[in-house]
Amino acid sequence: MTKYDLIVVGGGVMGTFCAYHALRKGKSVLLLEKDAQPYAASFRNFGQVVPSGQALDEWFDYGRKSLEIYESIQAVTDISMVQKGSWYYASDEDELMLLEEIAVLFAERNYPCSLHTASECLVLNPSLNKDYVKGGLFCSAEASVNPLVLTHRLRSFLIEHLGLHYQSLSAVNGITQQNGINKVSTASNQHYFADKVIVANGKDTQFLFPEHYPSEDLKISKLQMLRLSPQRRVFESNVLTGLTIRRYDSFKSCPSFSSINTSAEQQLLQSYGMHILFKQAQDGSIILGDSHEYVPAHHQADFGFELNTAINELMLNEAKRIAHLDNWQVSASWAGFYMQGTNTEVFTKTxxxxxxxxxxxxxxGMTTSAGFTASFIEQCYQQ
Ligand SMILES: Cc1cc2nc3c(=O)[nH]c(=O)nc-3n(C[C@H](O)[C@H](O)[C@H](O)COP(=O)(O)OP(=O)(O)OC[C@H]3O[C@@H](n4cnc5c(N)ncnc54)[C@H](O)[C@@H]3O)c2cc1C
Structure with missing residues (x-):
């Protein structure tokens, strides 16, 4: 019988970074993933690493710490990190005011950023629509990663260099304790043993301790995403736009946030939790999204199984107001799902x-997991 110091359930970005930090503490770690290749939220997102969008408390710091961790790993193995900053583009005077106010808050925190007039933004990126852009903020330290490869490459690196043990096709369906040791059992009747277990199972909470994920504390979000065909490079950086400024937590710290005006058009898009982000991938394709719909934890069936084409149309129309692209052909559309604390930034339970x-x-999760799990692993080992 092999006994590990730690078994991590769930091969998403959160589980994999828990494994990373525990391995760096010298622990022996087994990572168990239910699918042949994990493909949940951590693999179907934008891959924008944007501390600038986080609440200006410890989550902003977790984002900054994550950037450092990504950088340190990228220096030794290619995890697809590209550090070309993030642009926020304001579409009206209210959003512009929020950009000006947040620039002050970032300066107080020594977070590099620069404000730009509309004409500077248009010179720097002629693909932007002059009727949309009223000004911009550039956060130069920010990065993007390729979600299709990041977690897989990190896992391979951990296996090769830090001795991570990994089993795919291992759906954990029971954790019991025998003589102070945790016995972790899978649907294929394999049993593994460890002093500690971390369960980082994303939205699939119905199989393991479902009673410990109260639906009043956790909700599931469904996001719709589009990929436009490969084309001439127009976006080097992450691109975030007016509705993002109105949505992201960091802007809630701006003095004017509670008094901004919202048009009927903006309200319609906000009713679908919509804001427009662009990211141009290495192959020239452009990832465009997103929308947010919510159901309580365990109720994901309420989403049905279809993509809402009206939401895709609304996102495309809003995106066309923001930029001129050579090719608006949609080559793929998909939904991603993540679990979110109802009143907390993260849900933990022992x-x-x-x-x-x-x-x-x-x-x-792509912005903050690397930094957050460093603290989380420390806490787990203090108990
Ligand atoms: C469309 C979309 C866009 C996003 N864009 C961004 C972005 O640009 N920037 C950003 O910071 N964040 C972004 N996010 C958020 C980010 O993707 C998530 O916060 C993050 O991926 C959550 O990671 P996780 O490991 O908790 O969950 P998941 O990625 O869902 O991983 C959970 C894993 O656990 C496995 N599992 C579940 N149950 C079991 C079991 N019983 N046994 C074994 N394995 C199990 C699952 O198969 C899965 O692989 C986006 C999310 C979506 C959906």
């Missing part, structure tokens, strides 16, 4: 002292 649930990081 069962029987040595089983730790970590979930509900919401729409900021």
């Amino acid at each position: 069962i029987d002292e040595s089983i730790h649930i970590v979930n509900g990081i919401g729409g900021k």
